[in-house]
Amino acid sequence: MPDRRSFLKTSALGAAAAPILLDGCTPDSGETPESDARSETGVRPVALSTWDHGLAANDAAWPILTGGGSALDAVEAGVRISEADPTVTSVGYGGRPDRFGRVTLDACIMDERGRCGSVAFLQHIMHPISVARQVMEKTPHVMIVGQGALDFALANGFEREDLLHPDAAAAWERWKEENGEVTPRIDVNNHDTIGMLAVDQAGNLSGACTTSGAAFKYHGRVGDSPIIGAGLYVDNEVGGATATGWGEAVIRAVGCFLVVELMRQGHTPQAACELAVERVIEKNPDWRSIQVGFLALGKNGDHGSFCIAPGFNYALHAPDEGNQLIDSGSRI
Numbered sequence: 001m002p003d004r005r006s007f008l009k010t011s012a013l014g015a016a017a018a019p020i021l022l023d024g025c026t027p028d029s030g031e032t033p034e035s036d037a038r039s040e041t042g043v044r045p046v047a048l049s050t051w052d053h054g055l056a057a058n059d060a061a062w063p064i065l066t067g068g069g070s071a072l073d074a075v076e077a078g079v080r081i082s083e084a085d086p087t088v089t090s091v092g093y094g095g096r097p098d099r100f101g102r103v104t105l106d107a108c109i110m111d112e113r114g115r116c117g118s119v120a121f122l123q124h125i126m127h128p129i130s131v132a133r134q135v136m137e138k139t140p141h142v143m144i145v146g147q148g149a150l151d152f153a154l155a156n157g158f159e160r161e162d163l164l165h166p167d168a169a170a171a172w173e174r175w176k177e178e179n180g181e182v183t184p185r186i187d188v189n190n191h192d193t194i195g196m197l198a199v200d201q202a203g204n205l206s207g208a209c210t211t212s213g214a215a216f217k218y219h220g221r222v223g224d225s226p227i228i229g230a231g232l233y234v235d236n237e238v239g240g241a242t243a244t245g246w247g248e249a250v251i252r253a254v255g256c257f258l259v260v261e262l263m264r265q266g267h268t269p270q271a272a273c274e275l276a277v278e279r280v281i282e283k284n285p286d287w288r289s290i291q292v293g294f295l296a297l298g299k300n301g302d303h304g305s306f307c308i309a310p311g312f313n314y315a316l317h318a319p320d321e322g323n324q325l326i327d328s329g330s331r332i
């Protein structure tokens, strides 16, 4: 008789194995990157990222995944693109500052071994995701914040930079003139965060999540994105999940841990995201004025997403499907 763990693995694969396990009949022509995606184990890699800036993130991750690299390397490389892009106004350089005009960044990363690292309230470092990875790999800790995170980054070779882009500074000036006190909620007009999940050719999962957080937030405010279990969770036996939206609401529901646990119970990634959005709604009476979205990737490459209000989209790159932007379903 199978034990519970092997039963769950078997049932999850049985439900959706077709898209991910190759039949071994299709010859590899060796002519296209897509054919390179096929591994000896028959596992196809998948890259999944929140929002339209996820397309560029997936593009950076794809050569790593199809070249036999790790999902961990792929998600780090992917989200670094958004972190360095000044046109992405919710992540890294280009991110909107807090109410004092300071850009403070949050990020976390988690791999197939259950290792995780996180930084929060980090200033002056363009790539918080890479600092989070070093926290994971070089320290006995999971999370380092604020000045300690900056000191750690500088001691580990990261460069100190001014991250307040002129466009972000102008937006801050406008905010001060127009309302000055109120931190806008993250809603359908005001999106945020890149969360990225990947499965590699070895069938291993990793995830990354990085953000500048809520625009014009209180100084020191930290959202869900650097909190393992809230903004990101990966369990290599089951799948991974990442979140976007109003972080306070995601934290209250421990959103991504919930999505993965629902998948462990046998729910598809899609059903798990939908149930997690319902939980967020239950825990947040103000849910109609905020946006929260979840993105999930099963161990078998099956994926799902769901959000409160229309407008959330995500980028999926899978062999033979290319890199495409998909609209998420929504509760409203």
Ligand code: GLY
Pocket: 186, 192, 193, 211, 212, 213, 214, 222, 223, 224, 225, 243, 244, 245, 246, 247, 248
């Ligand atoms: N979801 C990002 C944040 O609330 O900071």
